Amino acid sequence: MIKYKRLLIKLSGEAISNPVNKNIFDHQALEYITDEIIKVKEMGVQVAIIIGGGNIFRGNIAARWGIERAEADNIGMLGTIINSLMFRTALKAKSAYKIRVMTAMRMESFAELYIRLRAINYLDKDYIVIFAGGTGQPYITTDYPAVQRAIETKCDAILVAKNGTNGVFSSDPKKDDNAMLYKTLAYEDFITKNLNIMDHSAILLAKENGLPMHIFNFSQPAAMLDICKGINIDVKNFL
Numbered sequence: 001m002i003k004y005k006r007l008l009i010k011l012s013g014e015a016i017s018n019p020v021n022k023n024i025f026d027h028q029a030l031e032y033i034t035d036e037i038i039k040v041k042e043m044g045v046q047v048a049i050i051i052g053g054g055n056i057f058r059g060n061i062a063a064r065w066g067i068e069r070a071e072a073d074n075i076g077m078l079g080t081i082i083n084s085l086m087f088r089t090a091l092k093a094k095s096a097y098k099i100r101v102m103t104a105m106r107m108e109s110f111a112e113l114y115i116r117l118r119a120i121n122y123l124d125k126d127y128i129v130i131f132a133g134g135t136g137q138p139y140i141t142t143d144y145p146a147v148q149r150a151i152e153t154k155c156d157a158i159l160v161a162k163n164g165t166n167g168v169f170s171s172d173p174k175k176d177d178n179a180m181l182y183k184t185l186a187y188e189d190f191i192t193k194n195l196n197i198m199d200h201s202a203i204l205l206a207k208e209n210g211l212p213m214h215i216f217n218f219s220q221p222a223a224m225l226d227i228c229k230g231i232n233i234d235v236k237n238f239l
């Protein structure tokens with residue numbers, strides 16, 4: 001039985017890159033993640049995707065580089081659009097699903113502007129929708145628009161892909177042998193325990209709107225299918 005009808009999947013730019021040889025794109029990584037997403041679609045789930053731009057540029061290095069933060073964030077947002085186009089073409093090559101990239105700012109020669117009701121309409125029609133360009137505003141990362149778009153387009157939950165970690169730990173498992181993996185977690189715990197797996201602004205938005213979140217290891221095959229079947233870490237309000 002499927003637990004969710006409509007999901008937003010949040011990927012980091014590193015999901016399609018190669019951290020070893022530092023290539024911003026990696027063909028094998030792209031093939032893997034597109035296959036995983038197609039498996040979710042084949043279960044009958046409506047899928048929206050948002051991908052970060054960290055494989056290309058992150059605005060938070062602005063101070064180190066002596067450049068303006070807002071401009072650095074613009075460059076980061078453009079990175080998310082490049083990744084979204086790469087993702088669209090990889091998904092298209094592997095499936096017959098219709099795909100739409102919707103950007104937060106005008107990019108009309110290769111993507112359409114995000115309009116909430118139009119995005120909902122595409123999801124209703126079973127298209128894969130990729131949200132690109134974040135919110136179009138600086139000083140945040142893609143975590144916040146991931147939660148925002150999920151709520152706006154009435155997704156039942158958000159799945160947050162993490163590389164090489166099975167979920168949220170009480171401390172860094174690479175440094176602490178006693179690190180404990182949380183099976184379930186209240187939104188508040190992210191904040192009070194200062195768990196930095198996602199931006200706290202995004203967690204607060206999810207909390208306010210009761211959006212369930214699942215953090216999963218994207219290098220574990222079929223992890224998203226397990227979540228759709230009701231297995232895996234669950235972050236929600238337990239109050």
Ligand code: UDP
Nearest residue numbers: 013052053054059073076077134135141142
């Ligand atoms: N960004 C932004 N506003 C947004 C979304 C993203 O300014 O609404 C910028 C920000 O500089 C961020 C970069 O785009 O660092 C790339 O996104 P992110 O860091 O979330 O990428 P990820 O770590 O998920 O690959």
